[in-house]
Amino acid sequence: MDANTNPLNNPADHSRGSIKVEHIVAVARPEHVHYGLADDHGDDHDHNHDQHWLFRYVFSTDHKVIAKQFLITGIFWAFIGGAFSSIMRLQLGWPEATFPWLVPVLGKWVEAGKLNAEFYLALVTMHGTIMVFFVLTAGLSGTFSNFLIPLQVGARDMASGFMNMLSYWFFFTASLIMLISIFTETGPAAAGWTIYPPLSALPQAIPGSGIGMTLWLVSMALFIISQLLGGVNYITTVINLRTRGMSMGKLPLTIWGFFLTAILGLLAFPVLFSAALLLIFDRSFGTSFFLSDIYIAGQALPNTGGSPILFQHLFWFLGHPEVYIVIMPAMGIVSEVMATNARKPIFGYRAMVGSLLGITLLSFVVWGHHMFVTGMNPFLGSVFMFLTLIIAVPSAVKTFNWLATLWRGNIRFTTAMLYAIGFVSLFVSGGLTGIVLGNSALDIQMHNTYFVVAHFHLVMASSAIFGLFAGVYHWFPKMFGRMLDEKLGYIHFWSTFVGAYAVFMPMHYIGIAGFPRRYYSWTGFEMFNQFADLNKFISIAAILVWFGQFVFLFNFVYSMFYGRRATQNPWKSNTLEWTTPIIPGHGNWPGDIPAVYRWPYDYSKPGAKDDFIPQNVPFSQTHSSNLPYEDEDAAENNRRAKA
Numbered sequence: 001m002d003a004n005t006n007p008l009n010n011p012a013d014h015s016r017g018s019i020k021v022e023h024i025v026a027v028a029r030p031e032h033v034h035y036g037l038a039d040d041h042g043d044d045h046d047h048n049h050d051q052h053w054l055f056r057y058v059f060s061t062d063h064k065v066i067a068k069q070f071l072i073t074g075i076f077w078a079f080i081g082g083a084f085s086s087i088m089r090l091q092l093g094w095p096e097a098t099f100p101w102l103v104p105v106l107g108k109w110v111e112a113g114k115l116n117a118e119f120y121l122a123l124v125t126m127h128g129t130i131m132v133f134f135v136l137t138a139g140l141s142g143t144f145s146n147f148l149i150p151l152q153v154g155a156r157d158m159a160s161g162f163m164n165m166l167s168y169w170f171f172f173t174a175s176l177i178m179l180i181s182i183f184t185e186t187g188p189a190a191a192g193w194t195i196y197p198p199l200s201a202l203p204q205a206i207p208g209s210g211i212g213m214t215l216w217l218v219s220m221a222l223f224i225i226s227q228l229l230g231g232v233n234y235i236t237t238v239i240n241l242r243t244r245g246m247s248m249g250k251l252p253l254t255i256w257g258f259f260l261t262a263i264l265g266l267l268a269f270p271v272l273f274s275a276a277l278l279l280i281f282d283r284s285f286g287t288s289f290f291l292s293d294i295y296i297a298g299q300a301l302p303n304t305g306g307s308p309i310l311f312q313h314l315f316w317f318l319g320h321p322e323v324y325i326v327i328m329p330a331m332g333i334v335s336e337v338m339a340t341n342a343r344k345p346i347f348g349y350r351a352m353v354g355s356l357l358g359i360t361l362l363s364f365v366v367w368g369h370h371m372f373v374t375g376m377n378p379f380l381g382s383v384f385m386f387l388t389l390i391i392a393v394p395s396a397v398k399t400f401n402w403l404a405t406l407w408r409g410n411i412r413f414t415t416a417m418l419y420a421i422g423f424v425s426l427f428v429s430g431g432l433t434g435i436v437l438g439n440s441a442l443d444i445q446m447h448n449t450y451f452v453v454a455h456f457h458l459v460m461a462s463s464a465i466f467g468l469f470a471g472v473y474h475w476f477p478k479m480f481g482r483m484l485d486e487k488l489g490y491i492h493f494w495s496t497f498v499g500a501y502a503v504f505m506p507m508h509y510i511g512i513a514g515f516p517r518r519y520y521s522w523t524g525f526e527m528f529n530q531f532a533d534l535n536k537f538i539s540i541a542a543i544l545v546w547f548g549q550f551v552f553l554f555n556f557v558y559s560m561f562y563g564r565r566a567t568q569n570p571w572k573s574n575t576l577e578w579t580t581p582i583i584p585g586h587g588n589w590p591g592d593i594p595a596v597y598r599w600p601y602d603y604s605k606p607g608a609k610d611d612f613i614p615q616n617v618p619f620s621q622t623h624s625s626n627l628p629y630e631d632e633d634a635a636e637n638n639r640r641a642k643a
Contacts, residue, residue, distance in 0.1 A: 059169075061161030062586040066168050067147035068479060071472070073175060074139020075553070078465075081130035082546040084123045091115050093539025095521040109187070117520045121190040122208050124518055126182065128193025129216070131461060133223055134178070136326040138171050140468045141265075144329055145234050145258040147475065151577035152252050154243025154594060156587045159236040163229050170226035174219045181215035189216035192518070194315055197290040197308045201282040204296060214283065217276050224273045227265050234262035243576070245596035250615065252575050252600040253346065256353050257332025260360045261325050267364070268321040275314035282306070309374055316367035323460050324363045327427075328356060330467020331398060334420040336600075337470045338402060340573050341417035342409030343611050345601040348401040355394035355401075362391040372440045373447045381440040388438035392431065399428055410604065410611075414571070415489030419470035422497045423463050429501075430459025433508060448518070451511025454504045462500045469496075469552070476559070477566030481583040484563060488555040492548065499545035506534050572612045574600045579616055 060066060087106075090099060098113025109119035146164065150157055158164045182188045190208020191199035199205050200213055238251075238259045251259075281287040282303075290311045291303035339346040346352060368376065368384035376384075402424050411417065433455040437443050446452060469492075476484050510531050515522065522528045522535075569578040576596070580588050594616035602613040608625035619626050619634040626634065 059165060061157070061165050063146045063150050063158045063161070063164060064479070064584065064586075066164055067143050069168050070138055070142035070146060070171070071479075073172060074135050074143060075556070077130050077134040077175065078139065079549065079553070081127050081135060082549060084127040084130070086543045086546045087115070088120065088123050088127065089539035089542045091120060091520065092522075093536045095523050115520075118190060118207055119187055120520045121192070121206075121518075122188045122212070125189050125191060125193050125195075125208070125216075126178075129178070129189075129220075132193060132322065132326070133220070134171075134175060136461065136464045136468075137227065137322070138223070140326065140464060140471075141258065141261055141329045142168070142171065142230060143468075144254070144333060144471050144475075145230065145262065147479065148254055148577065149234055149237050149258055150241070151478075151580065151584070151588060152255050152575050153238060153241060154246055154576050154596065155237055155241035156589075156593070158233045159241060160233055164233050167226050167229040167233065170222050170229065174222035174226060177215050177219040177222065181212045181219065184210070184212045184215065186210035186212055188212040194312075194319070195279070196315075197279065197282065197311050198294055201279055201290050202294065202296070202301075203283055214280075217280055217283075221273060221276055224269045224276075227269050231262040231266040231269075234258055235266065243593045243596055250596055250599050252332075253335035253349070253352055253356075254329075254332035254575075256356050257328045257330075257335075260356050261328045264321045264325050264328070264360055264363065268318045268325070271314055272318035275311055275318075278314075279311070309371075312371055312374060313367070316370045317364075319370060320367040321363045324359055326460055326464045327467075328359065330423060330464045330470075331356070333467050333471040333474070334402065334423045335405075336573075336575070337416045337420040337474050338405050339601050339603060340474075340571050341412045341414055341420070342405050343412070343604050344405055344409045345603055346401070347404035347407075348397075349599065349601065351397055352401055355397040358394035359391065362387060362394070366391055369438055369440075369443070372443045378440075385438060385440045389435065392435060392438075395427075395431060399424060399431075414473070415484070415486055415493055416470045416474035418490070418493045418497075419466045419473065422493065423466040423470060425497075426458050426463045426466060426500060429505075430455055430457075430463065434459055446511060448516055449511040450507040450515045450517050453517050454507035454511060457507075458500070458504050462504070466496075469493075472556070474571065475577075476556075477570050477582075478577055478580075478584075480560050480563075481566050482559050482561075482563035483566050483570065484559045485555050488551055492551045492555065495548035495551070496545060499541050499548060502541035503538055503545065506538055510534060572610075574602055574612050574614045576615055579614065 056062075057065060060069075087102070099110065099115070100113040102110045102115070103113070106115075106119070109116045146158070149155070186207040187210075188208065189195065189200070189212045190206060191197075191213060195213075195216070199209055203210050203213070238255060242251075278287070278289040282289055282291055286302075288303040288306035290308050291301070291306040294301040294303055335346055335352060366384060366387045368380065369388045372381055372384075406421070433451070437446060437452060437455055473484055473489055476482070510528075511517075513528075513531070515528055515531060522531075566582055568582055571578075576594060579594050581590065596615045597618045598613065598615055600615050602608075602615075604611045605613060605622075605625045608622060613622055613625070618637070619630045620638065623631065623634075
């Protein structure tokens with residue numbers, strides 16, 4: 001750190017404070033400049049205890065409570081989405097079998113013990129919607145962006161606590177409407193999670209195009225509003241409320257991931273909102289944005305001039321950034337967990353930040369690779385193919401840096417660390433198949449096969465879920481003041497890790513053979529009967545993985561109340577959240593917000609008495625481990641303080 005970037009030499013850093021700028025309290029000496037809440041640093045914390053429980057735990061404006069609300073709602077939806085996938089795999093593994101025990105569960109959607117074909121399409125739609133949006137977007141980013149941004153940048157709370165609260169309740173309302181849509185008489189939406197017209201635009205097309213589809217659109221509109229409210233809050237907090245000394249170059253990689261994810265969402269989600277709005281117009285007001293030359297039961301509809309391909313462009317302009325909206329928070333979490341448990345500085349911090357920036361920029365110009373089979377101009381397809389292959393470069397940089405961080409590290413195999421390593425494994429395995437699908441000529445052959453399903457679930461779904469689990473196991477002590485059981489954590493990890501590969505690796509094989517996705521039954525194709533046993537294997541593995549998540553659920557709920565009590569800094573981490581009380585109150589720090597003097601990855605520094613040095617420890621207190629320029633900065637700071 002040179003003199004120009006030192007927090008005490010940079011007046012710009014002194015503008016970072018709490019959420020109430022009008023309550024700034026500055027004392028005379030520059031090294032003690034502090035931005036706090038009101039006159040008594042404990043006022044807000046005490047006030048929180050005086051609040052009615054309804055405003056402390058339900059309609060709370062505390063970012064930590066809101067993060068827990070996102071997490072618990074996301075866990076609920078994860079089990080619902082997993083149950084839907086298990087029912088789908090029952091059908092695919094044993095397409096000729098009957099399941100009378102499903103009748104009390106699914107009612108009219110099971111006829112004579114067999115799953116209704118139209119309801120199978122609804123399961124495909126709802127599973128994808130729930131997992132992509134409600135679990136991997138809101139459950140992951142909503143939880144950890146809310147929980148960690150104020151704690152790691154040194155802020156009392158989000159820039160707007162009220163807007164933050166609204167963000168969750170819009171999400172909750174969207175969840176409620178989506179849940180109601182499952183129980184409608186005509187069934188939930190059945191146009192696929194991508195809701196391509198004309199099925200999604202014509203209420204009379206199939207039963208799943210009726211009221212269930214309308215509720216789906218309303219739910220997603222509310223969900224997008226939730227994401228936009230959250231994104232504005234996250235960006236504002238990172239830019240304006242960093243504590244003294246917390247320059248952008250000292251931000252943990254978690255914050256970089258959340259910050260850039262919020263920017264992605266803020267730019268991409270409005271496009272999906274507009275597509276949903278135009279789709280509602282087509283459904284309800286007779287417009288033809290996405291419809292043209294449609295016949296139903298031999299009768300021509302009056303719609304002309306629209307294009308379903310236009311909808312695909314609008315959807316995938318959000319859909320591909322959505323992949324990184326899901327994966328970048330997980331990348332940040334994995335980087336933090338890996339450096340902490342390898343007891344090493346993260347390798348190539350600037351390259352890691354640069355790769356996140358590269359992914360953010362490139363993610364907006366590759367959406368067309370989802371549309372190679374739509375009749376796209378070959379030249380335009382080659383442009384999208386080139387950009388798709390280019391975006392693999394920053395991902396490869398991150399992978400190299402994670403492996404270099406692990407190299408010769410003093411690794412502690414906590415459950416969180418296992419999930420972080422598992423994330424890298426799945427990300428590499430799934431990413432390599434992305435190179436195949438990024439080639440337009442090969443994608444035409446693979447597009448509607450299980451090869452795509454396998455790639456998507458490995459590189460995005462499984463990887464992001466592993467990042468989510470890494471974050472939960474790592475920050476559970478800070479969330480609840482107790483520790484998760486590590487032995488149960490190991491059982492959960494290995495059952496999930498082995499199960500993920502057992503489910504999705506065979507799908508690559510049958511996908512190369514042409515096995516089609518989204519089909520209710522494949523028994524009508526004699527060429528696919530040879531994969532009957534492999535399909536049963538995949539189904540058994542998928543169902544076992546789903547049941548394995550109940551180990552996590554038990555561990556989570558039991559440890560919340562009866563787990564071993566956490567210490568102040570159980571993982572010996574450097575970031576600011578571990579300088580708060582074990583269970584921080586509303587306002588996070590009861591006294592002054594700590595100033596930041598160093599980057600977040602000073603692990604195993606030669607000459608240091610401990611193998612970690614928190615960000616709030618000045619260089620003047622670590623002479624034995626300081627580099628020459630760090631000693632010079634410390635001496636300069638002392639001279640300025642005395643002056």
